[in-house]
Amino acid sequence: MADSWKVAGQAGKRDVQAALLAHDAIDDWDGEIVVLGREIAEDRPNDWVLEAYLSRRPTKRDLTDIASLFTADPPDFSVEKLPEEDWLTLSQGGVQPVTAGRFYVHTPDYPPADDGELIDLVVPASQAFGTGSHATTAGCLAMLSEMRRTGVLARNIVDVGSGTGLLAFAARALWPRAYLTASDIDEVCRGVMINNARLNEVPIGPSRGQLTVVIAAGMEDPLIEVRGPYDLLIANILAQPLVALADDFAANIAPGGNVLLAGLLEEQEATVRAAYRRAGFRLARRLVKGDWAILWLRKRR
Incomplete structure (x- = not known):
């Protein structure tokens, strides 16, 4: 290493x-x-x-x-x-369980939730971000829950910058018959996502209800393009790449489709929203967790 x-x-x-x-x-x-x-x-x-x-x-x-x-x-x-040991593993050691929206996220050190109404997800401290402890991840879990509650139908989902795969697993739990693609730019995330998929009983494969793992920068992969257009895109990354990817996301989202953006400080929200407004999106809802903004956008028909 x-x-x-x-x-x-x-x-x-x-x-x-x-x-x-x-x-x-x-x-x-x-x-x-x-x-x-x-x-x-x-x-x-x-x-x-x-x-x-x-x-x-x-x-x-x-x-x-x-x-x-x-x-x-x-x-x-x-x-x-x-x-x-990898610094990300060290930074996530001793992570406490998190309840966000319909989800209860914990490491293997903790038992499942007592509340049978919550969806249980297990993510060990690993070589990629995303155990649910950060405000942006918890905010995404809450926003995905709100999407499902308000009747959003997602048949084809992509999680860009997936890291541990947590948000992809959460989306599958809410829309179990959807096609599901999870991508990350870091090769180490391939093994992390596959191992975590096994922990959460998420099958790997190209069919409905299965997870397809891709290593790519943004949307720059033939498999990501051919599996589109998507009706739900999740991207919990950083403000600058979110702005840079606005047009690429728009090109791969079906009219009326949904985008969930996170990883941006509230002070960066105006810049991100302006980029997506120019790309043909409108704001559906927003959530602020601490200093972080989580945005649900819809592509105009």
């Missing part, structure tokens, strides 16, 4: 969010530097940390680029070589 390094600096909520917005605006950002921001603790909502993860020892240029995201004085950064 390649080395993993973390660069971290603590700052106020507004400063870290501004740094994330600055990161989104940089077209030529080094894709090997993954930048995240989060609260330090639930009881300290205004104290945030910006973390950057790399598969190499950070260079002086790397540290300069990370520091440049802050318009004011940047925080003092720590540089840490992570243990050999």
